[in-house]
Amino acid sequence: MKIVYITQHFPPEIGAAQGRAYDMSKNLSILGHDLLVLTSFPNSSSTNKLFKKETINDLKVYRSFRIKDTKTSSIRRLANYLSFMISSTFSGLLAKKPDIIYATSPQLFQGVTGYLLSRIHRAKFVFEVRDLWVDFAELLGQFNNKKLLNLARKLETFLYKKADLIVVVTNGYKSRLIEQGIPEQKIIVIPNGVDPSSIKPYKKDPAIKKEYGIEDKFLVLYTGNIGAAQGLQTVIAAAEQLKDDPSVFFLFIGEGVEKAALKQQAEVSQLKNILFLDSKKKDELTAFYHAADIGIVSLKKHPLFEITIPSKVFDYMAVSLPVLIGVDGEAREIVEKNQAGFYFEPENTADFLRVLIYAQSQQDKLQQIRPELPNKLLMSFNRKTMAEELSEALNNLTDATKQKLHKKTTKSHE
Known part of the structure; x- marks a missing residue:
């Protein structure tokens, strides 16, 4: 045809x-x-x-x-x-x-x-x-x-x-x-x-954390579009509340219409626990995925987003990265059904902090589930x-x- x-x-x-x-x-x-x-x-x-x-x-x-x-x-x-x-x-x-x-x-x-x-x-x-x-x-x-x-x-x-x-x-x-x-x-x-050919076996890699001087920190990663739909002000607000906690670090990789405003918000608050990097090619991101402890998937709180499944859910699972998901509906069901991470209420800073702190306390569990995520994903997607x-x-x-x-x-x- x-x-x-x-x-x-x-x-x-x-x-x-x-x-x-x-x-x-x-x-x-x-x-x-x-x-x-x-x-x-x-x-x-x-x-x-x-x-x-x-x-x-x-x-x-x-x-x-x-x-x-x-x-x-x-x-x-x-x-x-x-x-x-x-x-x-x-x-x-x-x-x-x-x-x-x-x-x-x-x-x-x-x-x-x-x-x-x-x-x-x-x-x-x-x-x-x-x-x-x-x-x-x-x-x-x-x-x-x-x-x-x-x-x-x-x-x-x-x-x-x-x-x-x-x-x-x-x-x-x-x-x-x-x-x-x-x-x-x-x-x-x-x-x-996810295409099976794109999956690479998970291997814990300390190189990225060493490069940025965050070897002893719980690395929370966000990659992709930093746009109006993502509701990422919640993450910046959480980082501000955690600025005196030396154990957590936030890393954003990507571009979008909200990036400049979020960077300015972080700079005004003098946040040392957050870093913004330019967009990177897919192959370059692998080292960051393997260095991170958990990846953020976030959208604003609205019924329309509850019938949306951000592709980032699949991207993270394909590279064995557990998910911190702030999207209700079908996306949340995928994460919870596959025991791929934890849900927080969209645009709710207090709930984001609660779930993040819980995830940080489960680091052994996160390491245990990582190698299983790609195979779980391939079973249905x-x-x-x-x-x-x-x-x-x-x-x-x-x-x-x-x-x-x-x-x-x-x-x-x-």
Whole structure:
């Protein structure tokens, strides 16, 4: 089957969206599908090229123009999204008679590209919803213009209705779409997870703690997006209450719109027990994961986040790092079911401190469970297995179309 896979986020950029897009397209290719990936030039690249063909580990990749996202302006971000929507539509015209056009969000406008190309190529349109983009944009105040938000909701509903198949990443997302009137039979759940090839055996490594002079401290690690959704002010407030406790140290690795404000908050409070580092490549993070004692997964307290499973849960478990999770709902269930860590109430500094102090008292237990976490994760969230489930759903979709065409042809000859 020929599949055009549309994703603005793809390696060499790093992050959860990029990781899922690469693993899923790679595994679908291994299963025998002919994949063409439509993506943009990396945001870190300063190239002025409009288009480029390349191959990444046997995957055909077409990169197209985008206005660079500065991460500081909503208008600039919208321009980034729209420019890729337009350029990827044009690059998708070069695809040779695909069977499936597979568009993955975020962002929403990739769905527009997917729909247009599916009409042009007369292919099935599959829309992957990894983020309730409009809901979260409104919740986090990313777009305050009510008219624009209403237009975005109408576009979102239009794409849901036009999609032949919708892929969501949580059961909660599926329920929400059904509540909005989307037929249950055209929604499947393919959650996030981990590719077995990415798992490296856990080995306690004191090098990082030695490098930063924190050998005798309980290291609490946060990696990834330092954004508006994460509610990380709770962690800074906790660090402030623990500033006279020499046994705990907090380390943040990543970028995001809230990083500067959090750093300033830590500096104003003269906190010596917290350090912010720039974003690092996945391979570079392994040493930090193996040095840390526990990893933070945090989102703000809101019902929408209770139907979200941050990919960081899987990232930490895959590298044998116990989880301190401040997300209720499905994410909490995964952590507690697999005995992978401890839950604290989101945006509750007192509860975060209570659970952190308890976790610190359980260091022997944390060391004991670490080697077991990757295998527990693979039992339910193996990306190879998920690719097989998705492949079957795509085959069923095209088979149903072939059967309809066959019936029509048969009737016309009768």
